[in-house]
Amino acid sequence: xxxTLIAAAxxxxxxxxxxxxxxxxPLNRAEIxxxxxxxLKVEFPGLVDAAKVRLTLNGKDYTSxxxxxxxxxxxxxxxxxxxxxxxxxxxxKAGQYVVEATDGSNTQKVTWNVYATPAKARAxxxxxxxxxxxxxxxRTAARILSKGxxxxxxxxxxxMDDMDAMALLTTQGTDSIITDSANAASAYTTGxxxxxxxxxxxxxxxxxxxxxxxxxxxxxxxxxxxxxVGVVTNSEIEDATPASMVAHTRKRSDxxxxxxxxxDSRIDVMMGGGSPNFLPKSTPGSKRSDEDNxxxxxxxxxxAFATTKAEMNAAASNAxxxxxxGLYNTGNIDGALDLKFLKKGSVSxxxxxxxxxxxxxxxxxxxxxxxxxxxxxxxxSRIDKYSHSxxxxxxxxxxxxxxxxxxxxxxxxxxxxxxxxIMVTADHSHGVNVVGTVDDEQPGDEMxxxxxxxxxxxxxxxxxxxADGYPDKVDVSKRLRLVFANTPDFYxxxxxxxxxxxxxxxxxxxxxIVANEKYKSVPGAIFVTGNLPNKGSRAANQGVHTGxxxxxxxxxxxxxxxxxxxENSDLFRVIADALALGKPAAAKK
Amino acid sequence: xxxxxxxxGTRRRxxxxxxxxxxxxxxxxxxxxxFDGLYKSNTVLGLQFAExxxxxxxxxxxxxxxxxxxxxPESNFFVLTREPVxxxxxxxxxxxxxxDIVVIxxxxxxxxxxxxxxxxxxxxxxxxxxxxxxxxxVSQLRIRDAVFxxxx
Numbered sequence: 217x218x219x220t221l222i223a224a225a226x227x228x229x230x231x232x233x234x235x236x237x238x239x240x241x242p243l244n245r246a247e248i249x250x251x252x253x254x255x256l257k258v259e260f261p262g263l264v265d266a267a268k269v270r271l272t273l274n275g276k277d278y279t280s281x282x283x284x285x286x287x288x289x290x291x292x293x294x295x296x297x298x299x300x301x302x303x304x305x306x307x308x309k310a311g312q313y314v315v316e317a318t319d320g321s322n323t324q325k326v327t328w329n330v331y332a333t334p335a336k337a338r339a340x341x342x343x344x345x346x347x348x349x350x351x352x353x354x355r356t357a358a359r360i361l362s363k364g365x366x367x368x369x370x371x372x373x374x375x376m377d378d379m380d381a382m383a384l385l386t387t388q389g390t391d392s393i394i395t396d397s398a399n400a401a402s403a404y405t406t407g408x409x410x411x412x413x414x415x416x417x418x419x420x421x422x423x424x425x426x427x428x429x430x431x432x433x434x435x436x437x438x439x440x441x442x443x444x445v446g447v448v449t450n451s452e453i454e455d456a457t458p459a460s461m462v463a464h465t466r467k468r469s470d471x472x473x474x475x476x477x478x479x480d481s482r483i484d485v486m487m488g489g490g491s492p493n494f495l496p497k498s499t500p501g502s503k504r505s506d507e508d509n510x511x512x513x514x515x516x517x518x519x520a521f522a523t524t525k526a527e528m529n530a531a532a533s534n535a536x537x538x539x540x541x542g543l544y545n546t547g548n549i550d551g552a553l554d555l556k557f558l559k560k561g562s563v564s565x566x567x568x569x570x571x572x573x574x575x576x577x578x579x580x581x582x583x584x585x586x587x588x589x590x591x592x593x594x595x596x597s598r599i600d601k602y603s604h605s606x607x608x609x610x611x612x613x614x615x616x617x618x619x620x621x622x623x624x625x626x627x628x629x630x631x632x633x634x635x636x637x638i639m640v641t642a643d644h645s646h647g648v649n650v651v652g653t654v655d656d657e658q659p660g661d662e663m664x665x666x667x668x669x670x671x672x673x674x675x676x677x678x679x680x681x682x683a684d685g686y687p688d689k690v691d692v693s694k695r696l697r698l699v700f701a702n703t704p705d706f707y708x709x710x711x712x713x714x715x716x717x718x719x720x721x722x723x724x725x726x727x728x729i730v731a732n733e734k735y736k737s738v739p740g741a742i743f744v745t746g747n748l749p750n751k752g753s754r755a756a757n758q759g760v761h762t763g764x765x766x767x768x769x770x771x772x773x774x775x776x777x778x779x780x781x782x783e784n785s786d787l788f789r790v791i792a793d794a795l796a797l798g799k800p801a802a803a804k805k
Numbered sequence: 806x807x808x809x810x811x812x813x814g815t816r817r818r819x820x821x822x823x824x825x826x827x828x829x830x831x832x833x834x835x836x837x838x839x840f841d842g843l844y845k846s847n848t849v850l851g852l853q854f855a856e857x858x859x860x861x862x863x864x865x866x867x868x869x870x871x872x873x874x875x876x877x878p879e880s881n882f883f884v885l886t887r888e889p890v891x892x893x894x895x896x897x898x899x900x901x902x903x904x905d906i907v908v909i910x911x912x913x914x915x916x917x918x919x920x921x922x923x924x925x926x927x928x929x930x931x932x933x934x935x936x937x938x939x940x941x942x943v944s945q946l947r948i949r950d951a952v953f954x955x956x957x
Contacts, residue, residue: 491849491850492851492904495850495851497934497936497943498934499850499851500844500851500852500853500854500934500945501847501851501852501904501905501945502851502934502943502945503902503904503943504943505936505941505943511850523848523849523850543849544849545849546847546849546904547903547904565847566849719889722889722920722921723874723920724919724920724921725917725918725919725920727874730921732889732921733921734921
């Protein structure tokens with residue numbers, strides 16, 4: 217059978233390659249937007265003679281194709297290994313490129329697909345919604361609480377369900393089947409796959425986190441085309457998902473560098489928490505290691521600055537505002553359940569925080585002043601954070617908040633020309649499942665035996681949702697049972713965490729992760745042995761990401777490209793196509 | 806003010822010496838600070854030290870909180886937080902420190918306690934920005950020459 221023979225031959229070829237062949241970045245099968253900039257790096261397995269090194273693209277010497285000479289980095293790692301790097305190159309002509317690098321004895325080749333986009337944009341604007349960690353269990357739970365069921369059917373649809381197109385996105389990266397928010401978001405904003413913790417770079421062997429081969433971000437590309445760009449979130453603005461709009465670093469924790477990258481990117485609107493990395497070191501509460509005052513830097517670059525909802529709305533209402541920096545908390549902005557109902561978390565310290573919907577509305581107001589259009593990322597980040605902390609109700613309320621933002625965006629688009637591509641997705645999943653209900657009215661003291669399964673689950677008794685889809689009470693007598701599949705040791709309480717976010721597990725003096733004793737005395741709580749590592753560097757003190765696919769729904773011009781199963785990096789191409797971003801790069805920076 | 810020493814017996818002098826000692830900071834119980842009271846305000850634009858915190862600069866103080874998992878082993882350095890920190894923030898890219906942490910330089914190498922047990926730290930209060938030369942950790946408040954014990 218011929219196909220099998222070919223497959224076997226390919227396999228034999230791939231396993232017979234020398235173990236230490238050179239690595240070429242971008243990696244094999246990279247999809248590259250025509251005209252976008254990237255760094256080309258070749259890592260040789262040993263020290264090589266620069267005179268013997270050859271690099272060709274489709275058989276032509278690289279200098280004739282890329283128009284610049286490579287720099288040899290003789291021994292970056294100190295282990296006797298040579299590297300070749302070209303910064304900020306681009307390929308304007310679409311097609312397959314076979315890139316071959318040789319050091320005289322070893323040869324390695326990769327194939328890239330450079331794609332063009334239609335000459336004319338189909339969409340004026342793109343709004344990309346990311347529910348961080350947003351999984352099917354969250355979606356179902358949010359739908360049950362905010363829409364309700366009658367005669368076996370939901371009374372109405374979530375805004376993010378009521379879309380024209382849907383696809384399954386796969387989220388794995390270059391290093392692992394499991395992704396984190398950095399490489400996942402980076403796939404969306406660059407179209408390139410990368411590894412855990414990395415943003416806007418391929419993970420090479422470079423030592424410094426800022427020295428890895430870069431790929432261009434959506435912000436850089438869209439700004440070059442004259443579009444306005446924004447990102448709003450309820451996490452710290454430096455956190456991985458919003459940072460993916462501007463950052464190039466192997467290490468998402470490079471918060472101070474990321475603040476500088478935000479500033480250098482000239483992104484038009486950015487809002488979230490995380491002010492300490494904007495404050496000079498000498499200001500108490502700063503997390504900077506230098507005296508740079510980024511609030512002043514943004515202001516002198518023409519940004520309006522807001523620290524409260526009122527200041528944000530005032531800035532957005534001022535017709536002259538075209539740039540806004542909004543920082544509403546030192547850490548993450550509180551989630552919807554705390555912000556609107558329980559008033560826990562940091563709400564007493566920061567009572568004037570906007571929610572994600574309000575941030576988005578202000579951002580659209582400002583960005584839509586750009587006549588050429590805009591790109592906006594809207595993140596509901598704490599679906600993920602509350603799933604890490606195994607706090608089901610908080611995660612569900614932030615899913616409802618995400619849906620409210622989607623509805624507002626759809627309404628805005630309808631009223632403003634219907635030329636906005638709206639996409640809603642997650643960056644990765646969590647192991648969350650709706651398994652039934654917990655009914656306090658069941659006999660006995662054992663909470664576990666109050667769980668209703670199958671027909672005994674029936675329907676929860678949350679009060680009817682308010683106008684924004686939130687029930688105003690979560691500690692009802694018959695509650696939804698949303699469980700977490702992957703856990704550390706913890707005490708299961710079967711109840712919402714009314715006094716503040718759950719902290720399921722802590723480290724003990726020996727460095728092992730153990731259940732947080734705080735919940736031991738909650739009536740009916742039971743100890744649950746975890747199923748995740750509890751010792752050593754892999755120990756998990758919380759729920760963790762899963763490798764399940766995530767759902768992408770889309771509506772508006774360009775949404776027809778969303779279908780079937782797609783790589784997460786393909787989402788970038790949907791945006792690039794809709795906005796016709798594949799235009800030759802102008803003169804280099 | 807000079808002690809009003811008059812001529813008299815040794816007993817009287819001994820009593821005077823005792824009362825002088827009692828008035829000295831060494832014997833007075835160190836003031837117990839509270840995390841809530843360290844700062845006058847906590848805003849997006851930074852923290853402002855409370856008057857009392859500034860007044861106690863250089864004095865011996867006590868503070869209760871939780872030891873965060875040490876940033877490096879075999880060290881006299883650790884971070885004291887208001888609530889237990891579940892994670893080692895340097896080990897997990899998702900984590901960030903609360904802004905109101907206090908850095909502790911213990912008088913000897915720290916043997917970690919359980920990170921979920923409250924401890925009381927006593928030592929000399931240092932106020933103002935400082936970068937730890939080894940870890941690069943920036944802090945606004947430190948307690949030096951510190952000793953600590955578990956609060957039962």
